[in-house]
Amino acid sequence: MAREDIYADLTQLGAKTELPASPDEAVLERVPNPQAGTAYTVRFTAPEFTSLCPLTGQPDFAHLVIDYIPGDWLVESKSLKLYLGSFRNHGAFHEDCTVSIGKRLAETLAPQWLRIGGYWYPRGGIPIDVFYQTGPAPDGVWIPETGVAPYRGRG
Template sequence: MSDSIYSGLQQLGQATRMPASPDEATLERVPNPQADVAYCVRFTAPEFTSLCPLTGQPDFAHLVIDYVPGGWLVESKSLKLYLGSFRNHGAFHEDCTVSIGRRLVALLEPAWLRIGGYWYPRGGIPIDVFWQTAAPPEGVWIPDPGVPPYRGRG
């Protein structure tokens, strides 16, 4: 991978252990070879896991991350490892969801980013968390997230 836009990557193509926490995780980026085109990138993590910070009980979510890249793309293996690092991390749903979005914005400086955290019920109440940087750019196709609202048995 030397002499390419991927030469600085530390994790792709390497045996990489799961980070113990989001703070320990390394998110990597690569130059966007299509930076002159406005387009949407979607990552879906239907098995996201974190811990309740008070009880230590597991919490599960379906995350949908959409962004319109500027000069950078997130390297997907580093994103998978970063998201996996929440498995033993205690934080409320709102904090997990917004922290992920803010960290990606700080790394990528995208034209636009949104994250939807569709959290499965615990204690009988589902909590969905949505955050975005601004209104989506004009002319970019931003598909519906495709996650139906929680209906339970109703």
């Protein structure tokens, strides 16, 4: 397959694309992994992720770290950005947002391995950190630490 052909089915990249109204409406696109058969780690960091509290409607903020070891597919990054942005007006608890994102990515990509860390900023004085992964990490692949320190407040 020619390299250009792996992008032929993308509908969002290179086009003006509105932010989806909800995660259910968001389209996660994938492309064939040109390095299939090679174990390597891909990391996406979203330090300004937002969603809404489902009860109060107040905004919640998180720093997300998504690591995966691709199988046959890679996530197209613009579609991931739009998917994550679709949570901006979505009401769900921290746990639901974090785990739903991890499961949707795993379903779409069928990676060898995936993990997501949701480092949520405090509401009511309590930060909530949520972690999900699809199973044990394969041996022989470098998976760096997330690099996100636990919340310590000011100073």
